[in-house]
Amino acid sequence: MAFILNLQRDLETSKEFYDRAKALKAFDDTKAGVKGLVDAGIATIPQIFVMPPEEVSCEESDDHSGCPQFKVPMVDLKNMEEDCVSRKKIVEEIRKACGTWGFFQVLNHGIPQDVMDEMIEGVRRFNEQQKEVKMEFYSRDKMKKVRFNSNFDLYKAKAANWRDTLMCIMAPNPPQPEEYPAACRDIMMQYSEQLKKLGDTLFQLISQALNLDPNQLEDMECAKGHVFFCHYYPACPESDRTLGHAKHTDPSFLTILLQDQIGGLQVLHQNHWIDIPPQRGALVINIGDLLQLISNDKFKSVEHRVLAKSTGPRVSAACFFTTHFQESAKLYGPIKELLTDQTPPLYKETSVKDYIDSFHSAGLGGISALAQLRFSQ
Ligand SMILES: O=C(O)CCC(=O)C(=O)O
């Protein structure tokens, strides 16, 4: 505790002597994450978290809640299997959402409410348990299937985000039962099984939305692997000076996100930051960079962020469909069936692993990993 307070004092020393690398390392070495700072009773945020005002600004997010065109689409999957009229309507809604917003929410997706509630509670339990137990999992070792840390890009990002994350590679080769944290072992395994089914369903619907055979994306192994990023965003004493999750796109094929009732997730739509309001029972679905690439820009991977909040903690669980942790030489480029003389391929081929490596080294402010693969026009 005293160490954290000293760290805080260190970070507040005059700019002249401010050594960012040292401050980052000192924070990382606590292995207590952002929650550790909050538990130590800080009243101001350490310098490493401070972002330029324009990055935190909500200017673009004036209240658009009354305008239907600024509402993230909600797709009800009820009756999806019952009759082809309902399915057609659902596929149409998904086509529209993926081509414009890159985001939609789903209801009646088949995952029981108690499983979703318990997943949120499991992540909360993990983060709120005794610090010593949690610290055992603190690591940046990419070989570990289960790891906990604060800011996967701590040493690369321009500013740290107000967030701690438990990361777990779940499919196709899940960890051994004893490798999971006891606080959320059972629910992680259960939720992962449910997500595998929902993932298959969504990839079928998205294939149809691209006018492809329903099994095409699954046959391309887009649904083969998934990884959990379970986030814990403590209440922030200066929520207007940092973000819970800075603006980014997801490097996955597809992301399924479960969020609690706190809110703060926003998507950039027509240059406005639009809230994605928590709705009990709903899951947030978004297109990742790799799906934008293989759909040849038919579907969009759109920037999003999470505000830091003075209330909280906020808990969310993002499930990324990706296979980069598997050795594979499989290459992904624009799907041939989507190409014509008028719509030639916009991207070069890449393996998932190379894509993720390039995503991580692209850094903020540089050319995005997706843009690097784009043929110049
Ligand atoms: O916590 C959230 O709501 C969003 C998380 C997110 O965007 C991510 O993990 O990529």
Ligand SMILES: [Fe+2]
């Ligand atoms: Fe994301």
